Amino acid sequence: MDPHTLGRHDSWEAVRAVVAGFGVSGFAAADNLTHLGARVTVLDESGTGRAEEAELLGVLGADVRLGPGCTAELPEQADLLVVSPGWRPDAALIRQAQKRGVPVWGEVELAWRLRDPGVRSEWLAVTGTNGKTTTVQMLQAILAAAGRRSISVGNVGMPIVEAVMDGIEYDALAVELSSFQLHYTHSMSAQAAAVLNVAEDHVDWYTGWTGDVDPMTAYARDKGRIYERVSSACVYNLADPVTEDLVREADVIEGARAVGFTLGTPPVGCLGVVDGILVDRAFIAEREHSAAELATVADLANPDGSPAAPHQVANALAAAALARAHGVPQAAVRDGLAGFQPEPHRITPVGTIDGVRWVDDSKATNPHAARSSLAAFDHVVWVAGGLAKGARFDDLVAGVRDRLRGVVLIGRDRDVIADSLTRHAPDVPVIAVDGGETGTHELMDRVVEAAAGLARSGDTVLLAPGCASMDQFANYAERGDRFTAAVARRAHGD
Structure with a gap:
């Protein structure tokens, strides 16, 4: 049975589907394929903590x-392989599927094929090295302010396949997509899509199987797949030429437009900022000679009243462009952005002690995100380190060295950052805090103590690690929580 011919209302009883990976998206794929009648086999080398889900699927x-x-061998009887994000294309299971002509889909591809043809639910999709989650959440806030029935899905919120199968007729889905997900996506056709930025990340994932193609080129191409078959607007970043190149290379539906965003005055066809006002020169009839006001930069201020960082303004512009492509009115953009509250660990102020501001941006898990965060502050004690994932820090350090009061390093790959600091910022004091491979309160207490010793009144101590967290913490949220708790203990003299 060829699964390419099947949709939501077809019988899948003859399909023998293999689902590789038993995380959240893998379970959602397996569960819904089972309900459609497919004969499902689930494979996972670990499956730790999923006993209840495994029992349910077994029933x-x-x-x-x-x-x-x-996962060493693809079952002999297989018509479809659905892989969870993160499975490398050179994995034995995928190689075997390709050799036997078995289609390899991700959960996104499965979800697209299972949409209800009787419901016009548009996909507004976002990818990029950094800012995806915040942009999708801003977009969702704008859609809600416009009274649109919508939901955030993908890397944030509900698995996409669950959203398309849950029976609710959404006007739009705000879809966050990683390069891993996009690699296995072949037929998605979003109404509007945005690539926020493309910078070095996941180099390790793209090393070893891309052949003559440079890993960063392969990474960018996967990001660019989000633009394929877009029907209304391809949103790109005027400050990042790679994103514009990806739009040029995309095969879109006739009539789709390229819409840029910029922190400066926007040219015709773009969104930007004029005198502290977010403006639209893309989705109005008079765009040749005027612009429509959408919101103010002041509307984006942090909960403590501090101004939004530049990259947060850029995220807001991208979200606004996607919403406008969906037909959302100006007032809803303003109301959605004004009421938006970012989630924790995204440039979140966590306290002020003796004139020093402490900020948690644990979500900055690669050098590009860390650089954007550091650029928001004039004088910084930078807390960095963790798992570098093959990334380099030379450009980051060279670009921010004049802002650095000092650096506190943690984690397995802290020497990678230390080497860049030695080369490009040799006069900046550096303290390495060794905490082993397991994060503890004591580790962050020592980090906070070291940072406090480097900071002066008026400075900011910024946790923007530029690295993943799993060497010492369960995830970036735990890392941020422990940092926040340590700051609180210092503030109270504990």
Whole structure:
């Protein structure tokens, strides 16, 4: 049975589907394929903590195989392989599927094919090295302010396949997509899509299987897949030429427009900022000679009243462009952005002690995100380190060295950052805090103590690690929580 011919209302009973990976998206894919009647086999080398889900799928008739070695061989009878994000294309299971002509889909591809053809639910999609989650959440706030029935899905919120199968007729889905997800997406056709930026990240994932193609080129191409078959607007960043190149290379539906965003005065066809006002010169009839006011930069201020960082303004412009492409009125953009509250660990002020401001941006898990965060402050004690994922820090350090009061380093790959500091900022004091491979309160207490010793009144101590967290913490949220708790203990003299 060829799954390419099947949709939501077809019978999948003859399809033998293999789902590789038993995380949130893998379970959603397996669950819905089972309900459609497919014969489902689930494979996961770990499956830790998923016993209830495994039992449920077993009751529904799925064959759930968990444990070491179970993904070494693709089952002999397989018509479709659905892989969870993060599976490398050179994995044995995927190589075997390709050799046998078995389609390889991601959860996004499966979700697109299972849309209800009787419901016009548009996809507004976002990718980029940094800012995806915030932009999608801003977009969702704008859609809600406009009275549109919508939901955030993908890397944030509900798995996409659950959203398309839950029976609710959404006007739009605000879809966050990673390069991993886009790599296995082949037929999606979003109403509007944005690539916020493209910078070095996930180099390790793209190393070893891209052949003659440079890993960063392969990474950018996967980001650019979001523009394929766009029907209304391809939103790109005027400050990042790679994003514009990806729009030029995309095969879009006739009539789709390229819409840029910029922190400066926007040219015709773009969104930008004029005298502290976010303006639209793309979606109004009089765009040749005028602009429509959408919101003010002041509307984006942080909860403590401090101004939004430049990259947060850029995220707001991208979200506004996507919403305007969907037909959202100006007033809803203003109301949505004014009422938006960012989630924790995204340039979140966590306290002021002796004139020093402490900020948690643990979500800055790569050098590009860290640089954007550092650019928001004049004098910074930078807390950095973790798992570098093959990234380099020379450009970051060279670009921000004049802002650095000092640096506190943690994590497995702290020496990578230390080497860049030695080369490009040799006069900046650096303190390495060794906490082993398990994060503890004591580790962050020592980090805070070291940072306080470097900071002066008027400075900002910024946790913007530029690295992933899993060497010492469960995730970036735990890292940020522990930092925040340590700041609170210092503030109270504990």
